[in-house]
Amino acid sequence: MPNKKVSPVILLLRKQLKRLEAFLFLLKSVLSNRQFLYLSCVLVGISSALAVIVLKTFAHSVFRFANYIDGILHLPYSNSILPIIGILLTAFVIKKFLDGSIEKGTSQIMIAVANKSGIMPKKQMYAQIITSSLTVGMGGSAGLESPITITGAAFGSNYAQKYRLNYKDRTLLLACGVAAGIAAAFNAPIAGVLFAIEVILADMSVTAFIPIMISAATGALVSTVVLKEDILLSFRSQLTFDYHNIPYYIVLGILAGLVSVYHARNFRKVEHFFSKFKSATYKKALFGASILAVLIFFFPTLFGEGYESIKVLSSANPGVLLENTILDGHKSNQWILLGFIGLTLMIKSIATGLTLGSGGNGGNFAPALFVGSYLGFFVAKFFQLTGIDKDLPISNFSVVGMAGVLSGLFHSPLTAIFLIAEITGGYGLMVPLLIVSSISFIISKNMEGHSMDIKNLANTGTVFTSDKDKNILSSIDLSKLIQTDFVSITSSSKLDDVVKSLSETKQSVFPVVNEQDSFVGVIHFDSIRPIIFNAFQVKYTLLSDIIERPAATVNYDEIMETVMEKFESSNASQLFVLKDNKCLGYVTKVAILDAYREKLKLFRIE
Numbered sequence: 001m002p003n004k005k006v007s008p009v010i011l012l013l014r015k016q017l018k019r020l021e022a023f024l025f026l027l028k029s030v031l032s033n034r035q036f037l038y039l040s041c042v043l044v045g046i047s048s049a050l051a052v053i054v055l056k057t058f059a060h061s062v063f064r065f066a067n068y069i070d071g072i073l074h075l076p077y078s079n080s081i082l083p084i085i086g087i088l089l090t091a092f093v094i095k096k097f098l099d100g101s102i103e104k105g106t107s108q109i110m111i112a113v114a115n116k117s118g119i120m121p122k123k124q125m126y127a128q129i130i131t132s133s134l135t136v137g138m139g140g141s142a143g144l145e146s147p148i149t150i151t152g153a154a155f156g157s158n159y160a161q162k163y164r165l166n167y168k169d170r171t172l173l174l175a176c177g178v179a180a181g182i183a184a185a186f187n188a189p190i191a192g193v194l195f196a197i198e199v200i201l202a203d204m205s206v207t208a209f210i211p212i213m214i215s216a217a218t219g220a221l222v223s224t225v226v227l228k229e230d231i232l233l234s235f236r237s238q239l240t241f242d243y244h245n246i247p248y249y250i251v252l253g254i255l256a257g258l259v260s261v262y263h264a265r266n267f268r269k270v271e272h273f274f275s276k277f278k279s280a281t282y283k284k285a286l287f288g289a290s291i292l293a294v295l296i297f298f299f300p301t302l303f304g305e306g307y308e309s310i311k312v313l314s315s316a317n318p319g320v321l322l323e324n325t326i327l328d329g330h331k332s333n334q335w336i337l338l339g340f341i342g343l344t345l346m347i348k349s350i351a352t353g354l355t356l357g358s359g360g361n362g363g364n365f366a367p368a369l370f371v372g373s374y375l376g377f378f379v380a381k382f383f384q385l386t387g388i389d390k391d392l393p394i395s396n397f398s399v400v401g402m403a404g405v406l407s408g409l410f411h412s413p414l415t416a417i418f419l420i421a422e423i424t425g426g427y428g429l430m431v432p433l434l435i436v437s438s439i440s441f442i443i444s445k446n447m448e449g450h451s452m453d454i455k456n457l458a459n460t461g462t463v464f465t466s467d468k469d470k471n472i473l474s475s476i477d478l479s480k481l482i483q484t485d486f487v488s489i490t491s492s493s494k495l496d497d498v499v500k501s502l503s504e505t506k507q508s509v510f511p512v513v514n515e516q517d518s519f520v521g522v523i524h525f526d527s528i529r530p531i532i533f534n535a536f537q538v539k540y541t542l543l544s545d546i547i548e549r550p551a552a553t554v555n556y557d558e559i560m561e562t563v564m565e566k567f568e569s570s571n572a573s574q575l576f577v578l579k580d581n582k583c584l585g586y587v588t589k590v591a592i593l594d595a596y597r598e599k600l601k602l603f604r605i606e
Helices: 007-030 031-075 077-097 107-115 129-135 147-164 167-186 189-200 206-226 243-274 281-298 307-314 319-324 334-357 364-383 394-410 413-423 430-447 455-460 468-475 495-504 525-532 535-542 561-571 587-605
Strands: 509-511 519-524 575-579 582-588
Touching: 007 031, 031 077, 031 147, 031 206, 031 575, 077 129, 077 281, 107 147, 107 167, 107 525, 129 147, 147 167, 147 364, 147 394, 167 206, 167 413, 189 206, 189 413, 243 364, 243 430, 281 519, 307 364, 307 394, 319 413, 334 364, 364 394, 394 430, 413 430, 468 561, 495 525, 495 535, 495 582, 509 582, 509 587, 519 525, 519 575, 525 561, 561 575, 561 587, 582 587
Parallel strands: none
Antiparallel strands: 509 519, 575 582
């Protein structure tokens, strides 16, 4: 078959890319390791920022197109059709071009750090951009920040692999990509740095800050130069703090913590429901997207990221949110507006669960800001309308509420505080940000031990990025530590056979298996010592009389943390490993501790 003709433009791009790669390899040979790392941070930051620009521009363009249609038709259902198309297209792309699956959520970055030596698949450099553009850009009720961070992390990881950087630098560049993505998405470099450190890399030295700061600054700079300010979430009005409002901020902090837990649990329930649809990809997508379309019909602000409606809440005329809804005629009624806001923030978790559970791609970062803003507005407006305090600054509460829910959902109070401080253009609300974020975090952390992004992983013991010891244990592959040089005893054998095995091997513990090769128990040399030196007892003692049940055994797919707990509880030096009740071999505590020490050297990021 003749080769397909390749576009001259693509050929030119490939040629230029190879030249760039050759130039970078040359620089790597000339520069010191640290100098090349700093250069790499800039390049990863630029790449992440470009991904943000593509995603944000597409999403904003579709939003404006949808508003344009609404402006002509004055009907809410026009917005409801686009998410159905977007989610179906996303499902099609994933099934046809991405091997039928795509990793969602920042938990995938944590898995790469904890379990995969900072290595991320190449497809994550483009898969997240394509699928989240289709989903969120066309109205799916989710955020772009999670796909942005995964894309940035993939850029950093694959760049490091390309230029043969070690584990420490690879993991550091992965974090640089994450920081640059967040910084570019919000023009908030400090928040980008803190998110990378607080959420992705819980254990690192001070020297690792510099590369991450360089990447975050680069990402924010590129985003500022290229993107228009109306595309980004920003508030440029001067926001000031009145200490008389502290009691109301405390109430907001408590509610933010409770709403964070509600949102996380409700989202997981919806997503779990759709996990039952194993093979019906398009049916699942159509079913979930159709329900989402109905919700958007009644609550149009659920369309897309929702950043435009967040800005409206902080404006002088929030009643605009009721335009082109079934409540259009009541937009001047403040109580109806308050009820609409309250219902919207409560069903946002359902809308996001439908979007992601049915096959769309996105994240919960933007929904957290959306819910927080609506909650802040609701609290302040409620106190105003009831006459408890008619002078509460609603815009302040809307802004601070975002930090509260973000802190509660992701267990990242520092990121939440400085993100809101940066997008508001100052630190006038630092005190209420500290109050609300810390209270929300305490309540959420007490009710949910793990943030929503790693809850499912934590339940299975897959990854614990906030605990270095568990991180290292989870990265140890049990299958590589199994020793298979052992002799087993069949249950039909005689004690003479055991004595013979003892004389021919150095084993002190023998696994016993039946005729089907299934594990029955063990024989301990120490237990039978009095018997084997007595010929009469050897002759007349049955094997079944000396078989013992082991204090513990290990399943082949068991997590390493549980394995170590079994070693501690049984006080054993070795444990047999079983798979389908067949003995594969044994693992020793010494071997695990040796592997732990080797991993510990790698996990120290300097």
